[in-house]
Amino acid sequence: MNTKQLIAISAAAFAMLGAAGAHAETYEGVHAITSSASRMDVQAEAVAATRAGNPYSDSAAEGTVAVNSTLDRNAVRDQAVATAHDPLQSLDRRAFYRDQVPSAYSKPTVSFTRQAGL
Numbered sequence: 001m002n003t004k005q006l007i008a009i010s011a012a013a014f015a016m017l018g019a020a021g022a023h024a025e026t027y028e029g030v031h032a033i034t035s036s037a038s039r040m041d042v043q044a045e046a047v048a049a050t051r052a053g054n055p056y057s058d059s060a061a062e063g064t065v066a067v068n069s070t071l072d073r074n075a076v077r078d079q080a081v082a083t084a085h086d087p088l089q090s091l092d093r094r095a096f097y098r099d100q101v102p103s104a105y106s107k108p109t110v111s112f113t114r115q116a117g118l
Helices: 003-020 039-052 073-084
Strands: none
Touching: none
């Protein structure tokens, strides 16, 4: 095939694509809503769908998991308060040089506040 034939075939192909793509969409305006459901029916369906939860979540098929604990509520609270007040609780050895917490932080009586000398 010579270049004239290739140009002719390419022009014919583009003409066919142009003819196929000439069908444009027409705007028909805003369609009127045609629903047979009343507002109360739609609201009842919305409430039911909201209470059903997310059926696509990872734990949807598991349902509610009951946890039986033998600990007293006050004991758990006291433990949480003690942990929250521990100044060394958030120390992570990976945050220090060569992954070792300095010995100054290992002392149980360490204080992170300084008092002004008068």
